[in-house]
Amino acid sequence: MEQKYLKDFVIVLVVILLLAFGIKTSSLYKKVIEVPDESKYQKMGLGEKLLHQIQEIDTSIRDRKNFYFTVEKDPLEQNLIVKTQKDLEKQWREKVESLIRLEMTILPEIGEKKAAISYKGMTTLYGIGDKFELGQDFSSGAIGMITDIQPGVITYKYNGKNYEMKLSKIPPKPEKLKTENKSNSIREYNW
Numbered sequence: 001m002e003q004k005y006l007k008d009f010v011i012v013l014v015v016i017l018l019l020a021f022g023i024k025t026s027s028l029y030k031k032v033i034e035v036p037d038e039s040k041y042q043k044m045g046l047g048e049k050l051l052h053q054i055q056e057i058d059t060s061i062r063d064r065k066n067f068y069f070t071v072e073k074d075p076l077e078q079n080l081i082v083k084t085q086k087d088l089e090k091q092w093r094e095k096v097e098s099l100i101r102l103e104m105t106i107l108p109e110i111g112e113k114k115a116a117i118s119y120k121g122m123t124t125l126y127g128i129g130d131k132f133e134l135g136q137d138f139s140s141g142a143i144g145m146i147t148d149i150q151p152g153v154i155t156y157k158y159n160g161k162n163y164e165m166k167l168s169k170i171p172p173k174p175e176k177l178k179t180e181n182k183s184n185s186i187r188e189y190n191w
Helices: 002-033 048-066 085-098 175-185
Strands: 101-106 114-119 122-127 131-133 143-150 153-158 161-166
Touching: 085 175, 101 153, 101 161, 114 131, 114 143, 122 143
Parallel strands: none
Antiparallel strands: 101 114, 114 122, 131 143, 143 153, 153 161
16 A cells, blocks of 8 residues: 555656756746847847958958969968068078079189189089080070180080170078177187
8 A cells, every 4th residue: 555655755756856847947038038139148149340350351261271282382381471581591591592603713823723613502613614504694505615715704505606604603692691600600608
């Protein structure tokens, strides 16, 4: 007999809990529906102009994700405008290495004349009749033949025409590189 009352007690308890949950849910639902027209967060809302800017940034980011860059350097790198000391040094070295220039002429009293020509970061000695690469000033793979070596000047033949190449110095370093090196050479000792 006791089990019958226990069973009824559990059923009544479940019904009461369901009613309690139903009342609690309906009261929360009323609170959610009753949002005031003038919210205290209204001033924090986005204006049309700001919302438009955010949408433009979002579309720009999506476009960048789908775009394949074909440049060697990263276009999103932040320091492309401001070149570092290392970038300037590298740019200057590439400029020097791309030049073909006569470094010196050797004119001994006895023996053959020689000319030191620098190109692609290497210096090579050439004599009269030797062929050498002419570099960027001519078409790629252009070869000239040295016909005469005089003090500070060589004469060479390319496509049946004679040209002269004079001694030339290495292009000067940019001023930014010079000033940095000067400040590094001054040592301050703390005795």
